[in-house]
Amino acid sequence: MTMKKVVIIGSGIAGATVALYLEGQADVTIICKGKRQDSNSMLAQGGVAAVMPASCVQKGQELDSDQEACHVADTLSAGVFHNQIKAVEKMVHEGPQVIQDLIDRGMIFDRTADGRLDLGLEGAHTHKRILHAGGDQTGCQLTSFVHEQLAKVKWLPYSFALDFVLEGGQVHGVSYLDAANQRQTIVADEVVLASGGIGHLFQDTSNHATITGDGLAMALRAGCELSDMAFLQFHPSLLDGGEKVHPILISEAVRGAGARLVDEQDRRIMVGRSSKLDLAPRDVVSRVVNEEIQAGHQIYLDISDVANFSQQFPSIADYLRQNDLDFETSQRIPIKPGMHFLMGGVKTDFSGRTGLDHLYAVGEVAFTGVHGANRLASNSLLEGLSFAKSVAEAILSDTEMSSASHQELQVAPSTMEMFLPSRAELVKQTSDALGIVRRPETIRQFLTWLATFNYQRLDQTCTDRQQIETANLCLVAETIANAALTRTESLGAHYLLSEE
Ligand SMILES: Cc1cc2nc3c(=O)[nH]c(=O)nc-3n(C[C@H](O)[C@H](O)[C@H](O)COP(=O)(O)OP(=O)(O)OC[C@H]3O[C@@H](n4cnc5c(N)ncnc54)[C@H](O)[C@@H]3O)c2cc1C
Structure with missing residues (x-):
């Protein structure tokens, strides 16, 4: 039997974990x-929140x-x-079961001297339940571990x-710029969108440079429904160096370990x-930090009560040293809030199915x-892990194959010319x-x-990646603005000041 051809957009924990459960x-x-x-x-530092099943608790470990x-x-x-x-x-x-599966495959999370999982605490958690790896290198170690398991996957980097590619309301593939910046199309039975959030729509962000809302804009142009786009999470503590x-993130785990604002x-x-x-919770802390900065104060994390800061948070400590930012003598790290995470996104069911046939999002x-x-x-790494497994299961159980021929598909060229603001102007306006x-x-x-x-x-003739990102960011910004206007009362991270 021929195997389904699956194209995954994005190599983060969500996309990579879908690939892991499709491997072979x-x-x-x-x-x-x-x-x-x-x-x-x-880049994820703090870790992954999970109440691990009793089967994973070490012999002799007391159940919390x-x-x-x-x-x-x-x-x-x-x-x-x-x-x-x-x-x-x-x-x-379901998330802890995926984590257990990764542990069984050889993933190493930090443990105490007696072999127990060394669980951390973060904001708004009532219990210590954060698994971490390499201190503050959880995301790097976890994602790299999943990548290493993918022996059979074909990679298209710098693409x-x-x-x-849409036909009859179904998704049949993806058009993309390849590593040589040439336009290509790839045909697929199933496409999985795992392209992450929107950090670089804002001036200050913790996000990786590649995170510019592209997948959300693709979904909007294809007619997918997006939900809860008014809810953006601003992290209270980005480095203000x-x-x-x-401005790298100074993990909330630092406050969990005793730091104070x-x-x-x-x-x-x-x-x-x-x-x-x-x-x-982050929305509350970010608002307070923002208010204090607006009132003219400089805000710091006082780390004097954090035991062995450099050992617990080696990446952050190294970064501060590399940039000649003293924290060892002053016991303080200057911080400011910044865009961190998108709560809304492409609407899916529990198996990641979107409103378009053969398109999943995770x-x-x-x-x-x-x-x-x-x-x-x-909770984000946990979401990525748990829903990715469900997406893979759905792809394998959905027997209906796409009707697309596996020949090269042509994308109808659009003659529409784009007229765009500069990126700097866009992020300034959006941030305001x-x-x-x-x-x-x-x-x-x-x-x-x-x-x-x-x-x-x-514009299908455009191959300028910066321009394409800016167009995508504009479309996503418009969607967020409309969602924010529709929501006339403050709730969580959507905080409105009423009009005079
Ligand atoms: C600094 C930082 C620290 C964090 N710490 C934690 C933490 O401790 N715990 C936690 O649970 N969460 C944390 N988060 C949030 C969490 O890391 C992310 O929400 C989560 O990793 C997102 O995973 P993802 O696979 O959906 O997307 P991502 O990991 O963002 O991956 C998206 C992928 O899509 C690719 N991509 C984007 N656009 C395109 C395109 N047009 N074409 C091709 N590829 C594209 C990107 O290059 C990337 O490979 C942190 C986030 C940041 C930024």
């Missing part, structure tokens, strides 16, 4: 915009009182109960997916703002409803209109400004 059972190609290592997944129900409750509470409960239950129940230093006078800024203090690009109005820390605090009037002005440009369809 489907003919899989992964298209990725840069190197296979270029993804947000590789943590249970799946507690993880579900924490996820719903952080998400302000806007989450889809069934999706949360599925992720919390930029442009649009889906001055203009010349890239203070101003230049050592005033603890979370006191009186949340009963959970520095470990309040990971940050997908909307499964697990995150609600604000994602709980370390759609940031941590939003005003309806500013959003309306932003939409009026966007309407002066032409970005709805890609």
Whole structure:
């Protein structure tokens, strides 16, 4: 029997895990915009949240009182109960089984001296349940481990997916720019969109440079439904090392390990703002940090109570040293908030099926409803792992093959010329209109400004990747702005200041 031809767009944890569960059972190609290592997944520091099954607990390890129900409750509470409960239950129940499977295949998570999983704590979690690897290198170690398992996958690195090939309302493949920047099409029985979020729509972001909302724009142009696009997560603590230093993330696990948010006078800024203090949900902490910075304060993470900072967070410590930013003497790290994660995305069912036949979506690009109005820390890797397995199972069980011929498909050339703002102007305008605090009037002005440009369809003759990214970002920004205007009350990460 011929194997299904599956094309996966994106090499992060979601796309790679789909490939893992298809290994040897489907003919899989992964298209990725840069190197296979270029993804947000590789940057993940804190870890993956999971209530591990009793079977994985080491002999002699006492069972913590943590249970799946507690993880579900924490996820719903952080998400302000806007989450889809069934999706949360599925992720919390099935995610640990995928993690156990990876451990059985040889994935190494950090353990205590007596062999127990060394579980960490992060904001809005009521229990220590964060598995981590290499201290703060969880994403890199986990994603690399999954990549190493993919012996049969064909890789198309430096290949930029442009649009889906559509025929009769079905997806039959993908058009893309290859490594030599030539336009190509690849035919597939099933396409899996795993292209991540939208970080570079904003001036300050924790995201990898390849994360520019391309997959969301492809889905919009193909007519897919997107949901909850008003909900963007801004992380409270990106490094604020001055203009010349890239603002890497200072993981929430640092606060979980005892760091506190203070101003230049050592005033603890979370006191009186949340009963959970520095470990309040991210939307709450980001708003407070933003407010303090707007009021003229410099905000720091005071790490004086974090034991062995350099051993616990080796990548962060190395980065600070490389950039001559003292933390060892001052015991402080300057921080600012920045765009981190998209809670909304392409609407899918629990198996990743979108509204278009033969198109699946998974990971940050997908909307499964697990995150609600604000994602709980370390639930994103868990979502990627658990839903990726379901996507692979659905692909293998859906017996209907695509009707496309496996000859080269032609994409009808569009003669539409694009007229775009500069990237710098776009991210400035977006940051002003759609940031941590939003005003309806500013959003309306932003939409009026966007309407002066032409970005709805890609010019099929354009091979300038920067331009294509900018067009994609404009389309996604318009969708977010409209979603934000429709939502007239503040909820979670969508925080509105009412008009005077
Ligand atoms: C700094 C940082 C730290 C984080 N820490 C944690 C953490 O500790 N725990 C946690 O749970 N979550 C964390 N997150 C969030 C989490 O890492 C991401 O949400 C998750 O990894 C997303 O996985 P993904 O596979 O969906 O997308 P990604 O890992 O972002 O992968 C997307 C892939 O698609 C590719 N791509 C994009 N556009 C195109 C295109 N047009 N053509 C071809 N390829 C394309 C990208 O290059 C990339 O390979 C963190 C995020 C960041 C940025």
